[in-house]
Amino acid sequence: MSETTFESSAGRFDRFRAVFAGYPAAVAGLIGIVLFSLIALFAPVLAPQDPFDQSRLDIMDGLLPPMSTLMDGTLSVLGTDAVGRDILSAVMYGMRTSLFVALVSVGAGVAVGVVLGLVAVMRGGWIDAVIMRTADLTLSFPGVLLALLLLVVFGSGADKVILALAIGIWAQNARLVRAVGLSEMKKDYIAAARLAGIGQLRIMFHFLLPNAISPVLVIVPMAISGAIVAEATLSFLGVGVPITEPSLGLLISNGNDYLLSGRWWISVAPGLVLVMMVLSINVVADRLRDHANPYLQART
Amino acid sequence: MAEADHGHRCGRTDETMTNFILRRLGQSIILLLIMSVLVFAGMYVISDPVAVMAGEDATEADRQALARSFGLDQPLPIQYLTFLGKIVQGDFGTSFVYGRPVLALIFERLPATLEVVFLAILVGLAVGIPLGIYSGLNRKKAPTKVISFGTTVGYSIPNFWQALLFILVFAVWLRVLPASGRGPTTEIFGVGWSVFNAEGLRYVILPAANLAVALICMQTRLARSGTQEVMYQDYMMFARAKGIARSRLIGRHLLRNILIPIVTITGLELGTLIAFSTVTETVFSWPGIGKLLLDSIYRSDRPVVVAYMILATLMFVLINLVADIIYAILDPRIRYS
Numbered sequence: 048m049s050e051t052t053f054e055s056s057a058g059r060f061d062r063f064r065a066v067f068a069g070y071p072a073a074v075a076g077l078i079g080i081v082l083f084s085l086i087a088l089f090a091p092v093l094a095p096q097d098p099f100d101q102s103r104l105d106i107m108d109g110l111l112p113p114m115s116t117l118m119d120g121t122l123s124v125l126g127t128d129a130v131g132r133d134i135l136s137a138v139m140y141g142m143r144t145s146l147f148v149a150l151v152s153v154g155a156g157v158a159v160g161v162v163l164g165l166v167a168v169m170r171g172g173w174i175d176a177v178i179m180r181t182a183d184l185t186l187s188f189p190g191v192l193l194a195l196l197l198l199v200v201f202g203s204g205a206d207k208v209i210l211a212l213a214i215g216i217w218a219q220n221a222r223l224v225r226a227v228g229l230s231e232m233k234k235d236y237i238a239a240a241r242l243a244g245i246g247q248l249r250i251m252f253h254f255l256l257p258n259a260i261s262p263v264l265v266i267v268p269m270a271i272s273g274a275i276v277a278e279a280t281l282s283f284l285g286v287g288v289p290i291t292e293p294s295l296g297l298l299i300s301n302g303n304d305y306l307l308s309g310r311w312w313i314s315v316a317p318g319l320v321l322v323m324m325v326l327s328i329n330v331v332a333d334r335l336r337d338h339a340n341p342y343l344q345a346r347t
Numbered sequence: 348m349a350e351a352d353h354g355h356r357c358g359r360t361d362e363t364m365t366n367f368i369l370r371r372l373g374q375s376i377i378l379l380l381i382m383s384v385l386v387f388a389g390m391y392v393i394s395d396p397v398a399v400m401a402g403e404d405a406t407e408a409d410r411q412a413l414a415r416s417f418g419l420d421q422p423l424p425i426q427y428l429t430f431l432g433k434i435v436q437g438d439f440g441t442s443f444v445y446g447r448p449v450l451a452l453i454f455e456r457l458p459a460t461l462e463v464v465f466l467a468i469l470v471g472l473a474v475g476i477p478l479g480i481y482s483g484l485n486r487k488k489a490p491t492k493v494i495s496f497g498t499t500v501g502y503s504i505p506n507f508w509q510a511l512l513f514i515l516v517f518a519v520w521l522r523v524l525p526a527s528g529r530g531p532t533t534e535i536f537g538v539g540w541s542v543f544n545a546e547g548l549r550y551v552i553l554p555a556a557n558l559a560v561a562l563i564c565m566q567t568r569l570a571r572s573g574t575q576e577v578m579y580q581d582y583m584m585f586a587r588a589k590g591i592a593r594s595r596l597i598g599r600h601l602l603r604n605i606l607i608p609i610v611t612i613t614g615l616e617l618g619t620l621i622a623f624s625t626v627t628e629t630v631f632s633w634p635g636i637g638k639l640l641l642d643s644i645y646r647s648d649r650p651v652v653v654a655y656m657i658l659a660t661l662m663f664v665l666i667n668l669v670a671d672i673i674y675a676i677l678d679p680r681i682r683y684s
Contacts, residue, residue, distance in 0.1 A: 189622040276505045279507075299511065306519065307519060322508070329502060333499060
């Protein structure tokens with residue numbers, strides 16, 4: 048973005064602060080995002096137990112309610128599941144999987160969408176038509192259903208979930224970038240760059256990209272929370288990540304079997320963390336959207 | 348809709364409209380053909396249905412006989428054409444699991460899905476519109492802030508987890524509503540309905556509420572922004588200046604004007620709702636088409652999954668087509684040449 052923004056990093060920080068100042072919910076959301084990211088990052092250090100180490104699990108610890116003490120003396124704040132796994136530890140590790148899958152799929156989807164959107168703008172003609180009709184095709188399906196049907200074909204696994212989610216994400220970004228890019232193409236700086244004999248690729252990435260990217264950046268947080276929910280839903284339905292690297296959705300699904308017998312903690316704890324994570328991202332996303340659209344801001 | 352930015356303008360003649368509809372229809376048919384190839388290719392990759400049906404201890408002769416009886420021994424292009432030809436005639440094959448025609452199976456389950464979906468839409472409209480109008484009229488009041496935060500929370504709670512909470516609270520702790528299944532139905536016009544059955548109604552409450560939460564949030568937001576928009580229009584100012592009673596102003600002038608976008612967007616969301624009912628139906632064991640899809644995925648019941656994919660595509664293509672045509676009628680700029 049260095050081509051278009053000439054501010055110092057301090058200027059950028061001030062601008063960032065101005066977006067969130069006076070919006071306590073959005074600030075709380077930001078704090079939540081930082082907190083959850085840190086917990087996910089340092090789960091192996093923070094978690095009281097390694098939930099994947101089979102040798103450390105004791106079947107005698109199975110289905111203990113919250114605040115129980117395990118056989119080896121550690122306190123289980125959120126209780127245990129059927130195989131004696133500490134829910135708190137499992138949730139910390141589950142956040143890693145959930146966040147990882149969501150971030151990678153959104154990253155891949157946005158990257159592919161932005162590049163294809165730019166290519167559609169630069170090339171036009173049948174290339175544009177093919178890209179945009181393909182985008183229409185993917186967008187005509189609701190995200191979770193598309194991913195579900197794709198996973199039926201691909202089979203389950205974290206890599207396949209990422210692929211299926213990215214396929215749902217690229218189209219929206221391609222559309223956005225194309226819409227903004229088309230209006231940018233009419234501006235003088237592009238004509239000047241062309242006259243100066245600058246190559247297509249350089250125009251695309253150095254001139255068009257920085258000026259067409261901001262609407263995409265505004266929807267990225269919403270895409271991430273959407274991907275977290277989609278992954279959780281798919282894993283809950285049993286077509287998502289494998290049992291060996293349980294995400295929050297899979298942990299909730301495990302607890303589902305014990306819900307009717309009143310053992311609520313197995314499903315409720317990972318679900319609450321999931322909601323808090325998604326909510327943190329959504330309030331920040333709402334703030335960014337309102338900030339980017341002053342008309343809405345004035346009205347609400 | 349994406350065509351709008353081409354900016355070509357046509358005259359407001361019937362001929363361009365017919366052309367536009369024909370072109371969009373053509374695009375839709377091509378889209379459906381592409382999807383049919385993708386679905387067919389995709390399903391062929393998944394699993395070998397002969398192996399699934401024959402089981403472990405089948406002999407080679409058994410397998411071949413089985414493959415022949417389902418036409419699975421033919422070359423792929425022939426299988427595809429046969430598949431396409433049958434679909435056009437409304438024949439989606441026979442379920443491997445139920446041993447019955449797939450289309451009959453789906454239509455049998457459809458009323459259960461539609462019942463929950465429409466009940467959810469009604470609840471969503473009945474709760475969302477008043478909340479939205481209130482928030483739009485009283486922007487600074489405390490309940491508005493609560494409603495606004497509520498919609499954000501409602502959007503952030505994953506559908507499936509919310510369903511589990513409903514079961515936990517209403518079926519396990521309070522024991523007032525059943526956790527799963529459909530319960531008894533009352534037959535009207537040859538179709539069983541839960542809503543017309545006192546006992547059946549208890550079964551439909553939780554699944555419908557589960558789907559309704561997201562709708563309430565959506566319709567609250569739509570009604571709120573609509574109210575804010577409409578209240579500042581000249582005709583509303585005029586009506587107010589004329590001294591029309593507040594109840595009449597809201598009940599008649601406001602409601603009538605915000606209802607159109609709300610109903611349109613809700614209609615467009617119908618497909619998404621039917622898709623989302625997959626999750627709801629699975630959690631509540633509600634015997635609709637969503638549960639049928641997941642059961643069929645788990646059991647590798649290929650014809651059912653293929654039929655669901657094709658019908659879902661058809662539904663989404665139709666919804667988009669109708670929406671585009673309506674927009675084109677309303678906005679002549681969209682009819683590009």
